[in-house]
Amino acid sequence: MQVHVVDHPLVAHKLTVLREATTDSPTFRRLTEELVTLLAYEATREVRVEATDITTPVAPTTGVRLTSPAPLVVPILRAGLGMLEGMQRLLPTAEVGFLGMIRNEETLKAETYAERLPEDLSGRQCYLLDPMLATGGTLAMAIDFLVRRGIDHITAVTLLAAPEGVRRLEKELEHVDVPVTIVTAAIDERLDENGYIVPGLGDAGDRLYGVV
């Protein structure tokens, strides 16, 4: 597994405003989208392309275009939904599938409550979207699910990651053949006793969509 922390002053600035407890929900949603677009630029470095012949107004030349089928983008509901538009801005032709997952607040174990993905995922490249990699349980379960369905290249885009979650994913993915990359805006200090990232930004889903 590769971990890529995007080191850029604009990312750091937007993340700082996002973290602030006083940032309201509309601003939080807008900043999430903007951050994802910046992260997506890095996350799509290995997007599959193929050579294509074109003719400019001046001369024929060879360029590249995204291979078909287009990559699959999978936001993990709820909070990952806030990242979808930012990702689609860079990959407008991507197909979108959905995974609904929730972490049990007591056991911290992830559960899947919804799944809507294309039937055939074999040989597909996938971008998983979830702002928070905390214990890593949610992403580990999502990655396992996608690999079993045939996805053969995964990039998970997160806003924040905890060192504990990154270590867990590294361990759990040791025997997974599919290449997995985590692209994140920051790796924070630690998890607290409730499994929240410290300093973090609180509950991403609640800050995007309200407390349920």
Ligand SMILES: O=P(O)(O)OC[C@H]1O[C@H](OP(=O)(O)OP(=O)(O)O)[C@H](O)[C@@H]1O
């Ligand atoms: O790494 P983990 O310890 O598994 O925690 C991270 C998960 O927790 C949050 O979702 P939550 O369960 O709060 O659902 P929500 O998006 O509906 O708020 C977050 O969006 C991740 O999916």
Ligand SMILES: O=c1cc[nH]c(=O)[nH]1
């Ligand atoms: O800090 C955290 C941990 C899990 N989920 C969140 O939304 N925030």
Ligand SMILES: [Mg+2]
């Ligand atoms: Mg939540």
